[in-house]
Amino acid sequence: MKKISEFSKKFYQIDEASLQSSHNKLKLVANRSAFLKILNSVIDGIPAKSADPNYMNFLITINDEEKTILASDGAITIIHSLANDENPVLKSYEPGTIEIPARHFVSIISKLEGEEVILTQIENSFLNITDNYSNFNIKCSRGEEFPQLDIHFTSSHTFEIDGNDFLNLYNSTAFAVATRGPKKHFYGVKIGVNNNILEFVATDSYRLAQRKVAVENNEKFYFIAPVKALSLVAKYCEGKKVLISEDNNLASFKVDNLTVISRLYVGEFPNIDRIIPVSTPFVLNVDSKIFLNALDRVATILDAGKGQCVVLKCNEDGAELFARSEQVGNSADPLAGAEFEGNQFEISFNYSYVNDAIKALNSEKIHLCFASEGTAFLVKNDDPNNIQIVTPLRSSACLLYTSPSPRD
Numbered sequence: 001m002k003k004i005s006e007f008s009k010k011f012y013q014i015d016e017a018s019l020q021s022s023h024n025k026l027k028l029v030a031n032r033s034a035f036l037k038i039l040n041s042v043i044d045g046i047p048a049k050s051a052d053p054n055y056m057n058f059l060i061t062i063n064d065e066e067k068t069i070l071a072s073d074g075a076i077t078i079i080h081s082l083a084n085d086e087n088p089v090l091k092s093y094e095p096g097t098i099e100i101p102a103r104h105f106v107s108i109i110s111k112l113e114g115e116e117v118i119l120t121q122i123e124n125s126f127l128n129i130t131d132n133y134s135n136f137n138i139k140c141s142r143g144e145e146f147p148q149l150d151i152h153f154t155s156s157h158t159f160e161i162d163g164n165d166f167l168n169l170y171n172s173t174a175f176a177v178a179t180r181g182p183k184k185h186f187y188g189v190k191i192g193v194n195n196n197i198l199e200f201v202a203t204d205s206y207r208l209a210q211r212k213v214a215v216e217n218n219e220k221f222y223f224i225a226p227v228k229a230l231s232l233v234a235k236y237c238e239g240k241k242v243l244i245s246e247d248n249n250l251a252s253f254k255v256d257n258l259t260v261i262s263r264l265y266v267g268e269f270p271n272i273d274r275i276i277p278v279s280t281p282f283v284l285n286v287d288s289k290i291f292l293n294a295l296d297r298v299a300t301i302l303d304a305g306k307g308q309c310v311v312l313k314c315n316e317d318g319a320e321l322f323a324r325s326e327q328v329g330n331s332a333d334p335l336a337g338a339e340f341e342g343n344q345f346e347i348s349f350n351y352s353y354v355n356d357a358i359k360a361l362n363s364e365k366i367h368l369c370f371a372s373e374g375t376a377f378l379v380k381n382d383d384p385n386n387i388q389i390v391t392p393l394r395s396s397a398c399l400l401y402t403s404p405s406p407r408d
Helices: 006-012 032-045 102-111 163-176 227-234 288-299 351-361
Strands: 027-031 057-062 067-072 076-081 090-094 096-101 116-122 126-130 135-139 157-162 188-194 197-203 207-214 220-226 241-247 250-255 258-263 282-287 309-315 318-325 329-334 339-341 345-350 365-370 377-380 386-390
Touching: 027 032, 032 057, 032 067, 032 076, 032 102, 032 116, 057 090, 057 102, 076 227, 096 102, 096 135, 102 126, 102 135, 157 163, 163 188, 163 197, 163 207, 163 227, 163 241, 163 351, 188 227, 207 351, 220 227, 220 258, 227 250, 227 258, 282 288, 282 309, 288 309, 288 318, 288 329, 288 351, 288 365, 309 351, 318 339, 345 351, 351 365, 351 377, 351 386
Parallel strands: none
Antiparallel strands: 027 090, 027 116, 057 067, 057 096, 067 076, 076 258, 116 126, 126 135, 157 241, 188 197, 188 220, 197 207, 207 386, 241 250, 250 258, 282 339, 282 365, 309 318, 309 345, 318 329, 365 377, 377 386
């Protein structure tokens, strides 16, 4: 190992013998690139800021039973195991536990150039980091002041799903969670299991997104997980398996050696069966790309942050989108090739809600299904397990653009 410089010994008041002493102090040798990959996944659990400075740190625990790196903001915790028989990260170690500034630590490891990184705890105050060329000594502690986290539980509900299914569930629903308002449980996604069917549901009271997949679990239960926790899982689950466990207001999501543990929201979600229209006599069938492009064009006229209202007019000849801005002007765009089932119909909606819903369906053809001009409507494809519901806007909330009926 490269010796600490004379400047470092003087500045940190470290004697060289401290490096050689490993009694009750962490020491490890790791493959640098594999170690860095793990650090970059765990750092997602570090908050941007925290009233408790300990949450800005990694907790690294190395012993015969546990070899982990942990990050937490108090509500969501990420734990990554360093034990990997197929692709070993650790080459050697001596047990110990340290708490270390996360972002500085990752930055240092990323800028080293050696194949190996060597960490050696010096006394109880510093960690020596070297690749046998560059050398750093950064402040650390033994982790006694790191908050005690409620992350150990006996799961009462456990099931496993394909990572690609998880990703589809997440992408089809997470965008619809609330970002403000008094109902904090709407900040999360409802994850429910009922007779071997898993569903994700999200709503902000103005729109609702639901997607279902089959799962091997015949129980009936649900929980509401923060969307941030699910986003961390979605980041790493593609092509893998996700083991989901829930109990006692906690849920864990395990992908390979990465585990995300989260506190849960408590609350009731709306009964979807009461929201979905029983009968939809008005149906617009249209190519999704044509609709999205037309929607994007007409919405260009709207003032950012002041109005999101677009009007859809339909009759037996086709359909057309309209928008109007008091400050800018108005716009209109026909939906080429659209087919409308029903009599003349008109409805106003938040364009970004419909835009999000159509993108979430990820389908070539879409169907907008209406019961009446004043009730929530469906945006769907031919998959009955993927449904988007949008609440219309009142005509009084829109600066309606008066135009001739839709053109051919």
